[in-house]
Amino acid sequence: MGKPHELSTQDAYRLTIEKHQSRVGALSRVLALQMGFGDHEVSLIADAAVLHDIGKVFVPTTYMQKPGPLSEREKEVVRQHPIWGYTILSQCSNTTQHLAAIVALQHHENWDGSGYPYGLSGAQISQEARIVSICDVYDALRDDRPYRAGMTHKHALEVITQGDGRTKPSMFDPAVHEAFLACSSELSRVFATS
Template sequence: MRSVTLRYHDAGVSAVCEALCRGMGLGPDLSARLSYAASLHDIGKIVVPDAIINKPGPLDEAEWAVMRQHPVMGFNILRDSEDITLKVAANAVLYHHECWDGSGYPHGLAGEAIPLEARIVGICDVYHALREARPYRAALQHDHVMGMILEGDGTGRLHAGKFDPEVLAVFRASSDAVREAFDALG
């Protein structure tokens, strides 16, 4: 179950990323690199125990501490590559959980200190994660997820300030393409 679930999520984030890259007007080479980077964004989860990955309820603090290491572990897997695409992927992997407002992890970076590739992959990861079913909740519909990303989730955990405002604006404008990319995965 673990490998199928992760592959589906990785492919989904990649597809959503490709739609967002088109909306941003990025060239085909950079778009392809970012789409590939998105497919590797959670590669560090291969070192996270199955009991944490598949837990049917909320993670406790110790489990979250382990989970928060997956970006670093993924970066460590990719960091020594000389391939330009894998270098882009390494940055996206390491920083995709950083937030524009500085509330993310693993380094608490904020604003433009977060590489653009990570800002793009990060919003696509959040979208796809909310759209897919998880062991602890049902899948959410597109309009609901867009509302959560653009206006917040009501708990303060998710709000627009977590995302690059320019990337967020394109994400909003690309809403239909993002939905179509997700839906095409079946």
Template sequence: MGHELFDLEPRFKRDLEPQEMLRVIFDYAAKIAKERILDNVLMLMADMGRDMIVSDRCTVWLLDTKKNELWSKVAHGVDEIRIPSTAGLVGYAVTHDKAVFIDDAYTNDEYKPYLVNGALRTDQQTGYRTKALMVIPFRNNEGEIMGAYQAINKMTTNEQFSVKDMEYLTLAASYAGKSLESALLTHEIEETQKEIIFTMGEIGESRSKETGNHVKRVAEYSYLLALGLGMSQEEADLLKMASPMHDIGKVAIPDDVLKKPGKLTDEEFKIMQGHTLIGYNLLKNSNRHILKTAAVVAHEHHEKWNGRGYPQGLKGDEIHIYGRITAIADVFDALGSERVYKKAWELDRILNLFKEERGEHFDPRLVDVFFEQLPAILRIRNIYSDDNLEEHSV
């Protein structure tokens, strides 16, 4: 992380000097203050604690009061772990509001009841061997316990944490509680926005007798295509949140057109095309980044690379990349789904069409990315599959 710790032996490090400690704290405080994505804040918190006390691993646990669980996505080297809120040493620390400080988790008699079959619960899940360990609960601004810092295995020659280490980790925990409260609020707002957007997207689809799984699949396909194209994680997440709104304009299409089981007349087709402009006009005046993106998607997901799409007849790079990505995701899902007026296409037929439409309907680069991402796309289709869907996809 830019804080050099000189080896005493190949695998050992030394404790930080006071000026190095200050540099670590100031560097991480600046990074954390700028970060709004919860997972990134948690990772920075874990890195800060690890660097401050020279531990091998540091985990930030959060208390999920609804599920009575402790969870972490930032146990170094592993994916998300969830445990009962009373389980293990971290559960003990949080439940009893008491810091845990031990030299060897497997020989310490006081905490032996919190081992599972002679091992730490998380060690059982990860195969890791915990020796020295500290757990420090942290609180929000209301004084409520919201989680805990857990540091594992001191990396200096004596391999034991000191009282000074506990003071430093307690300082980090105090800072974590205050910083995480803001990040959690932002996260909650974003999750609420996602829920609203998916619900609105489902409303648009349900009027035409399609389930919400269509918008889920389109969202996931769009996300995979965005990442495959080289977009940043942040932009791919943004498109994933916005793409479910692509057909929101269908809420204003008359039932006799929207739900017609047979082929549309030219006049009816023109009415159906209006859902792109309706959706755009519904969303375009929002100041929210997600909804602005959704407005672009709603407006341009029926444009074609060759300029023969609608509503504006845009061509090539004139079409926003969000519209081009959602177009592929939407068409792939529509063709592979059964409708009252058609059977679902076989996969080979769809893939042949995509090859034929490379550079015609679809951005050629995105068609290439689609085929690169096809195994993951098919997994998503299987996860969110549904049967007997009835909807016009125009």
């Protein structure tokens, strides 16, 4: 049995997910403000963003903490989390959870149609999900992962603006991308303090 202050692997993973979700909510708030949304809409987007990865509760922890590449089967399972998140959140009837269901379903869809689970593109993807998507990518790039160390703000911006083979600028709504870059200093501050 570990020392009282040590977290189990499961607890450490849960804490990592909670921090990621919270930061994506805070980052989405900043970006939505930058894009001119009103206070009520900004709050809805930020609250929905916090729930974007809720479907990962059904993904085995070992997949999410794997230090190397996922197998094709493991990728297939992980790519179901938007559908599972939508299924959970669509059972609720309040406005925030309705929006959260859409964001959960669409946050891995890409402007250029290269995303999942349905390969939606352009305006087929809700604007709120387009905002959460770029914030999710930014946070994932900055955060430490089992398979790599987190990037600096500057490096993450380079990946988002120039691509790295996995991430491409064409994945993002151009208007959201432009607003993201315009408030990138604030986003960096939010990441560092969240």
